[in-house]
Amino acid sequence: MKNFILFIFCVTAVFFQLSIEGSFFSSGRIPDLALALVITLVISIGFEKSAGWLVFTGLLIDAGSGTIFGTAALAYVFIGWAISHLAAVADIRFRKILFAASLGAITVFSEITKDLFFWASFRLKGYYLHQLFGMRMNFFSLDYFLKIIYTVLAVYFIYYVFRRSSRKLLQEPIKLARRKRF
Amino acid sequence: MTFFSRKNIKFLSIVFALLILISVSFRGADNPLKGFVLGASSPFLKTFRIFSGGTADFFNFLGSIGDLKSENEKLIQKNQGLLAENARFKDIEKENGVLRKEFGLAPKNKFDIEASFVIAQDPQGLGNYIIVDKGNDKGIRTGMPAIVSDGILIGRVTDVYANTAKITLITDSASAINAEAQNSGAKGIVNGEYGLGIKMNMISQAQEIKEGDAVITSGLGGEMPRGLVIGKISRIDQSKDKLFQEASVLPEADLSDLRIVFLVTKF
Numbered sequence: 001m002k003n004f005i006l007f008i009f010c011v012t013a014v015f016f017q018l019s020i021e022g023s024f025f026s027s028g029r030i031p032d033l034a035l036a037l038v039i040t041l042v043i044s045i046g047f048e049k050s051a052g053w054l055v056f057t058g059l060l061i062d063a064g065s066g067t068i069f070g071t072a073a074l075a076y077v078f079i080g081w082a083i084s085h086l087a088a089v090a091d092i093r094f095r096k097i098l099f100a101a102s103l104g105a106i107t108v109f110s111e112i113t114k115d116l117f118f119w120a121s122f123r124l125k126g127y128y129l130h131q132l133f134g135m136r137m138n139f140f141s142l143d144y145f146l147k148i149i150y151t152v153l154a155v156y157f158i159y160y161v162f163r164r165s166s167r168k169l170l171q172e173p174i175k176l177a178r179r180k181r182f
Numbered sequence: 183m184t185f186f187s188r189k190n191i192k193f194l195s196i197v198f199a200l201l202i203l204i205s206v207s208f209r210g211a212d213n214p215l216k217g218f219v220l221g222a223s224s225p226f227l228k229t230f231r232i233f234s235g236g237t238a239d240f241f242n243f244l245g246s247i248g249d250l251k252s253e254n255e256k257l258i259q260k261n262q263g264l265l266a267e268n269a270r271f272k273d274i275e276k277e278n279g280v281l282r283k284e285f286g287l288a289p290k291n292k293f294d295i296e297a298s299f300v301i302a303q304d305p306q307g308l309g310n311y312i313i314v315d316k317g318n319d320k321g322i323r324t325g326m327p328a329i330v331s332d333g334i335l336i337g338r339v340t341d342v343y344a345n346t347a348k349i350t351l352i353t354d355s356a357s358a359i360n361a362e363a364q365n366s367g368a369k370g371i372v373n374g375e376y377g378l379g380i381k382m383n384m385i386s387q388a389q390e391i392k393e394g395d396a397v398i399t400s401g402l403g404g405e406m407p408r409g410l411v412i413g414k415i416s417r418i419d420q421s422k423d424k425l426f427q428e429a430s431v432l433p434e435a436d437l438s439d440l441r442i443v444f445l446v447t448k449f
Contacts, residue, residue, distance in 0.1 A: 019301060026438045048192055063219035077193065
């Protein structure tokens, strides 16, 4: 049941991102729902349990992207692994404002990291395919700023929905990722 | 915590597997995989797209109620102007037919087109492209131009799968199209920029171009038919080295909300 719910979450996030968001947001400002889900999963159930789902979500995004197959999956796994090292986030969950701020900061860095992965992927593809014009990234534009803001809001929303549904549908909360103490 | 913890080993093994996948995905080796995933999800994506389109239209309608009256008056005026223009064009068409007959010219063929439904679009907003529900099964090939309405160019087919295809829009920075300004005949190359902008580059300093001029495909190279509308010149600048002129072009079609596009299969 838990796996089925996670499957539905992943597929819905990707389908929304590929097919629906474009009707509501202009190009360049589309929030990254898949990344929002990745962050939620890693913070909620930990990297080890969510790794398979990060790869699955990444490969679905790759199928609908112009990137080399596997790039998004690699970016998500890297981001998930990096987030899992920030164990302090799991520990401050009870301090709501501090947790929200940490979640926002994690999302901003994750979004930039993911876009750098994509940028590198496009450059690599362009280099090997000898394309005349490569992809240009503009991290200092209004579009990019809004995209990050929308993604941060998406993280808050998905995190909230995920926590609520995991309690209701599974009859038991999904175990939170906690810092291992040695 | 040791470096070879369970988590790190899992991370490294996934990264290793993905790097192998990425390395075999080069040069289109990933096409069958992408095609399979897109083919399997195509019906769902289509349904989601139709639903979202309807919802977006509804919200747009609610937001535009206040402007409807003035817009309606403008449209009535525009319609009257178009009716007069249409009558003039019909007259010219008739004259054109007579002249072609006189000179023994074959009638000008229109394009063969394949209507297709947009099922998905660039999820990252980095490269501008869309995915449509027609592919190899309908004879779609790489390089075919994609248009909307009656000859407004929106992009070109760059990847074809079994029953879907990827169209790179003219706003993508990897897109390069031979174009010309309709009034002056000045030739150049239209490239995309980040977001929704496009630029016409490499325009000779000797050619005169004006703001508001229509930009069309020149047909040079034979990859595209001549005369597809790209947009209108909105600003004229000099290139950095001052050797050429460059112009910002406003796309004629609304590329952010495409639903149905036509692929030119023969021209």
